[in-house]
Amino acid sequence: MTTFRNDFRKQIELKFGPLKLLDGFFAAAERIADEHGLLLSIETDFEALLAFNKTQTASWYPLTPMYDPRVNHMSPETSFWISGRDQRGDIVATQCARFYDWTGTNFKAEFESLRLAYEYPDAVMFPEELAICEAPSATAITGPVCFSGAAWYRPDYRGTGLSAFLPRISRTLAYTKWNTHYTYSFIEPKLAAKGVAERYGYTHVEPGVEWLNSFRGSCTFCLLWMHRDQLLADMQWWTHQQGTAMESLFA
Numbered sequence: 001m002t003t004f005r006n007d008f009r010k011q012i013e014l015k016f017g018p019l020k021l022l023d024g025f026f027a028a029a030e031r032i033a034d035e036h037g038l039l040l041s042i043e044t045d046f047e048a049l050l051a052f053n054k055t056q057t058a059s060w061y062p063l064t065p066m067y068d069p070r071v072n073h074m075s076p077e078t079s080f081w082i083s084g085r086d087q088r089g090d091i092v093a094t095q096c097a098r099f100y101d102w103t104g105t106n107f108k109a110e111f112e113s114l115r116l117a118y119e120y121p122d123a124v125m126f127p128e129e130l131a132i133c134e135a136p137s138a139t140a141i142t143g144p145v146c147f148s149g150a151a152w153y154r155p156d157y158r159g160t161g162l163s164a165f166l167p168r169i170s171r172t173l174a175y176t177k178w179n180t181h182y183t184y185s186f187i188e189p190k191l192a193a194k195g196v197a198e199r200y201g202y203t204h205v206e207p208g209v210e211w212l213n214s215f216r217g218s219c220t221f222c223l224l225w226m227h228r229d230q231l232l233a234d235m236q237w238w239t240h241q242q243g244t245a246m247e248s249l250f251a
Helices: 019-035 046-054 107-112 166-178 189-193 196-200 228-249
Strands: 039-043 079-085 091-102 130-133 143-153 182-187 204-214 217-227
Touching: 019 039, 019 166, 019 228, 046 079, 046 091, 079 166, 091 107, 091 166, 107 130, 143 166, 166 182, 166 228, 182 189, 182 196, 182 228, 189 196, 189 204, 189 217, 196 217, 217 228
Parallel strands: 143 182
Antiparallel strands: 039 079, 079 091, 091 143, 130 204, 182 217, 204 217
């Protein structure tokens, strides 16, 4: 088996934000990926992601429409996904990000109109599909935002800490790429009750999201969100934690 080292930082252009902190974060992320035996790559081919999703139906829901190229124009300027591959080159983890400019609008309006999910909702939505959001902060999520989602981990890679790792890379990359003011995601209430949102680094977990007659049937979610100030604070904390862990190895 070939030993490899990550160089995915070569794919990253640091455009917005505190560059020294960002560089330190991505250096730590690259090192942690090496420790997991995970080769990371930033991808923009969502047809390939959709095709891969269809091969993993035993452990992955259908690809959420926000990232589905059949119902949205997925451009490298507004979207990317991160692949994590093992040393054989097999994909074992994914995480996606998509940029929305919600200047003059907000999460509640975009979700309930289904514009969040579909480029042309009336043309492609399911019969009687309905989105309802009563999350208290839904109208405050506005301006340049990132939807972070479509996280998948091959079953034998679950419980290895990747869920605390890849979402942070995804939203931080989105931040420095698009200068996002907010990051949001969805989580099932049963997972929120287990503290999964906190492992992702989110401090705001709000119930009140219903998506009826959707691509997954009728679902209830909690809304996860963070402001960029919280993103930066979490990034600084996480980077420090990785440095402390390394220091303890050589103490």
